[in-house]
Amino acid sequence: MYKIVEAAFLAQDIKKFVIEAPKIAVKRKAGQFVIVRIDERGERIPLTIADSDTGKGTITIIVQGVGKTTKQLNSLESGDAILDVVGPLGMASHIGNFGTTVSIGGGVGTAIAYPTAVALKEAGNYVITINGARSRDLVILEDEMKACSDEAYITTDDGSYGFHGFVTQKLQELIDEGKKLDFVLAIGPIPMMKAVAEVTRPYGIKTVVSLNPIMIDGTGMCGGCRVTVDNETKFACVDGPEFDAHLVDFKNLMDRNRMYQEYEKKALEKFEHECNITKQAIELEKSN
Ligand SMILES: Cc1cc2nc3c(=O)[nH]c(=O)nc-3n(C[C@H](O)[C@H](O)[C@H](O)COP(=O)(O)OP(=O)(O)OC[C@H]3O[C@@H](n4cnc5c(N)ncnc54)[C@H](O)[C@@H]3O)c2cc1C
Ligand code: FES
Incomplete structure (x- = not known):
């Protein structure tokens, strides 16, 4: 499990996460990304490593909630954990002294x-x-x-x-x-x-x-x-x-x-429906 040590919205639907992932923090280079899976039933999605801190052993990802998985991720808070964070993946950016x-x-x-x-x-x-x-x-x-x-x-x-x-x-x-x-x-x-x-x-x-x-x-x-x-x-x-x-x-x-727009729409609708049911259950419990 990968612990979230910091989570904060930077703008509407855009959230920054600092995650404990010391091995990735040491290896990562600009332009590389991780593949994240929130839980056992979760979809795997790619997210760029925006920053890292080798001293603290953390990486930073910044997520825009556009569909089911990114919105689910953006509902997590500091202290929560993510099941899988795989990386660093992809080729690093080609950096030179271009001018x-x-x-x-x-x-x-x-x-x-x-x-x-x-x-x-x-x-x-x-x-x-x-x-x-x-x-x-x-x-x-x-x-x-x-x-x-x-x-x-x-x-x-x-x-x-x-x-x-x-x-x-x-x-x-x-x-x-x-x-x-x-x-x-x-x-x-x-x-x-x-x-x-x-x-x-x-x-x-x-x-x-x-x-x-x-x-x-x-x-x-x-x-x-x-x-x-x-x-x-x-x-x-x-x-x-x-x-x-x-x-x-x-x-x-x-x-x-x-190609997958229909599936993505259905997955988001199902997720938002489940969120509403959970919210209603919490409110009902509070009022009892
Ligand atoms: C190399 C790479 C780096 C990325 N870095 C970031 C980042 O730093 N921050 C960020 O907010 N987003 C990033 N994205 C986009 C992010 O992966 C998608 O927004 C996310 O997968 C959407 O999943 P969803 O279930 O929330 O939305 P869905 O409703 O499932 O999909 C919304 C849209 O997201 C894209 N998408 C869906 N599933 C995937 C998938 N498995 N892989 C790639 N794209 C997908 C499709 O274009 C789709 O139409 C990156 C994508 C790539 C390929
Ligand atoms: S994500 Fe499977 S080949 Fe690139």
Whole structure:
């Protein structure tokens, strides 16, 4: 069992967990992830290691509650435990001294982009970060991103904070100002990563995205995470999750991720129904 030593919401539906996992804390590198299973009946889901503390033997994960398992995970508190945490998995981010780099995170993608932004800074790059959210209340890791950036920008779709617009508009603005960008990393919803790839393509700026296909074992055995890159089949869990954005077949990724939508919807409805029954039972017990 893996004990949760800290749990706190960073924004609506986005929760940070610090978990005791000393062996993973020692080995993990920026860009790697763990596969988590909450209990014996639980589904296995991949989550990026946002941070670690080798002294305390802990890793940090940041989870957006989007479906059954992530919402169940986000109902756990400090003192609870998770049955399985397997990792570190996946290839570490390729870190070099590229020059001027831009790390772009959309929504919870900021948590995934964060460790790589830190590693790029440590490698001597001039680091620009663009942290996008739908609105001010959904902005996460603002201070952490600032601390590892030479220039840090927040964008919100509704203009409630920072730059009013999408991360791609801010990126285009930087290019139009004449900034020479050498490397862009974009992590977030698939349409956002595809849009970033289209902004940088005409300028030939090296651009990397972290892909999020369905993963089951995370070890290259099940084939669930097949993605098409440069017309070749790759397994995101062992060959990635980071790939050259200009070579990724995003349509294929979107189509594959939609395959289980009906099952996912049913699993969430069942989970929320069970939660309501439990709540009602607790309230009934209190009133007796
Ligand atoms: C390498 C990698 C790193 C990730 N890191 C993070 C992270 O740090 N924080 C975070 O909040 N999310 C992260 N995700 C996404 C996270 O794994 C999914 O949100 C989660 O699996 C959803 O499960 P669910 O049961 O709550 O939702 P569901 O309702 O089952 O699914 C919602 C959506 O999540 C995706 N999904 C569902 N099951 C899986 C699965 N087994 N593997 C991958 N995607 C799935 C699908 O696109 C699906 O449409 C990462 C995904 C990958 C591939
Ligand atoms: S998750 Fe099974 S092969 Fe990648």
